Amino acid sequence: MVELNIYASDISDMDETLDRAFDIRNGWGTEAVSEGGRISREKCFPSGSMHEVIQMQQIQIDELMKTVNQLKKKTGWISGYDDHGWDTSDKIKFVKEDK
Numbered sequence: 557m558v559e560l561n562i563y564a565s566d567i568s569d570m571d572e573t574l575d576r577a578f579d580i581r582n583g584w585g586t587e588a589v590s591e592g593g594r595i596s597r598e599k600c601f602p603s604g605s606m607h608e609v610i611q612m613q614q615i616q617i618d619e620l621m622k623t624v625n626q627l628k629k630k631t632g633w634i635s636g637y638d639d640h641g642w643d644t645s646d647k648i649k650f651v652k653e654d655k
Contacts, residue, residue, distance in 0.1 A: 580607065 580588050580595065584607070588599045594614055601607040 576582050584599065584601075588596055588607075590596050595601075595607060595611045597611065597615065599611075601611060
């Protein structure tokens with residue numbers, strides 16, 4: 557038989573303990589997070605770690621945003637989720653397909 561005892565003093569500061577555990581700066585130092593709250597590109601995390609995956613995703617998102625902005629400039633496109641420039645004029649025609 558296994559006996560498990562949990563005391564109020566064990567979990568009294570659980571929120572603070574969890575906050576410290578999930579804060580990347582506690583394990584990797586303050587240089588691991590930039591001023592904007594993003595994982596720093598200069599910090600080298602172990603290959604395959606969750607920190608490296610997030611870091612690579614941030615880099616990919618940045619590159620995609622640059623590509624989208626370049627395409628917007630080239631095409632003159634001004635609509636999208638980011639700038640709410642939806643064209644709501646009467647020029648848009650919806651075609652109903654016959655089935």
